Amino acid sequence: MTAIATTPATNGSDDRAYIRRLMDDRKAVFLIGDSGTGKSYEVEQYALSNDLTLSDYQGHDGLTFDDLCGRWIPCEGGGYRWVLGDLALRVRDGGLCLIDEAPACPASTLMALNKLANGQALTVVGPAETLHIQPHKDFVLALTGNPWKRYAGNAEMNPALLDRTYIIRVDYLPAHEEIEAVLKHQTVDRDILKELVQFAGEARLMRHQRASKSAPITTRTLIHMAYLIEAHGLSPMDAIRRTAVATAALFSDNEATAITTLASSRFGA
DSSP states (O other): OOOOOGGGOOOOOOHHHHHHHHHHOOOOOEEEOOOOSSSSHHHHHHHHTTTOOEEEEEETTOOHHHHEEEEEEEEEEEEEEEEEOOHHHHHHHOEHHHHHHHHGGGGHHHHHHHHHHHTTOOOEOOOOOOOOEEETTTTEEEEEEOOTSSSSOOOOEEEOHTTTEEEEBEEEEEHHHHHHHHHHHHHHHHHHHHHHHHHHHHHHHHHHHHHSSSOOOOOHHHHHHHHHHHHHOOHHHHHHHHIIIIITTTOOHHHHHHHHHHHHHOOOO
């Protein structure tokens, strides 16, 4: 399996087709990239376009293997009954299971996925028997995550699981595709948007060079900027102050100043 450090970043439409081909072949995929690069969206759209039932989990430090595979739940009339979890149902019946922000999950939860990611049976200990569920021919396992060394709340990933998944680094869309992606959600002058997208690219590069842990300027951020410009009549510089600069200031004054300076060089004070 290609190591993360040497895996080329995926960002164009042709490259993202590689992700879909892997899922076509029912391979376990692990999409890694900054916030807002479309990792979850890519998986969700695949499930929708292929008519696959999607079960998705938001990763957090309290997510357990029982949450994924089976647990006791209260009955309306009192008492409890045991039910299979959504992951186990997708393994048994087919469909796509997405574990979003996997690096935020406990290591013990992710280790239980090792055999499943390798195409082997999922073992679930039920109240009456132990189930060994062979993966359905249409079962797909997908995980997403931010680079764990640059985002708070993420743990180092287990090499065993990484070795069993196809790791794809997902980057932001090329400028011309990002422009179209924004325009699908929010109308705004195309020339202004082109300048905003170029600014976002420069800000992302600066963030990488500074090894900053502040929030990146994502495609969602650009949509928010476009909305403020179109619906509220803000100038591009004021829209940037209300979004990217305001967010950067939550991390440090230096980050906010760096974004402001970069934006001012393109849009003026």
